[in-house]
Amino acid sequence: MTNVTQNRPLSPHLSIYKQIPTMVMSIMHRITGMALYSGTLLVAWWLVAAASGEAYFDWVNAILGSLPGRLVLLGYTWALVHHLLGGIRHFVWDTGHGFDPQTSTRMAWATIIGSIILTVLIWIAGYAVRF
Template sequence: MANTTNNRPISPHLQIYKLIPTMVMSIVHRITGGALYVGSLLVAWWLIAAASGQAHYDWVNWIFGTIIGKLILLGYTWALLHHMVGGLRHFYWDMGFGYEKSVSTKMAKATLVISLCLTVLVWLIGVVVRF
């Protein structure tokens, strides 16, 4: 009996694939989706603290006001906006548009740029409204 497993194709892996923008944005979309779970817990923590009284609310606000807290909030803002823009990109594909390689590559790059710009805009509005 012949060994038929020797002629089977080998599944490609990341050392064979060349990273392209659409692949990277797909991976980042999944990562930001996971990060939103943790960020949602932070939002829930803040809401529970607000409902628990002034002392708890002030303590949570103090934590979010530290440098590390602000970096976490900045990352959550970017993850939320990046995931939203990536979702709009997927919605566009669901409608049957943007499958051409040049269009999908431009959309992948635009996803990153738009999400970063929106994050800066949201934080600038937050700073202006605060003062």
């Protein structure tokens, strides 16, 4: 039996590709999608604590209200908003628009900037309602 792979070219490696914003956004969309699974488990944990009684709810709130807990929740909020905006970007592409490189790059940057701005606004609104 002959070795058919011997004369085949090697597949290009990621190191030779120029990382463009749409490629980074594709990777980030997948990462934020996976992060949403963990964050949703936290939301479910908080809801179970709310249904389980005041003592357990206070304990879970203390964990999620601590500095590390808030940082995790901030990351979850950003992942949620980023994934949402990425989904809207994909929806626009599903309509057949925004495929030219200039527009797709602008949409990728808008996803990054928009997700950061919206996350900050959501947290500002949350703190404003709290006090």
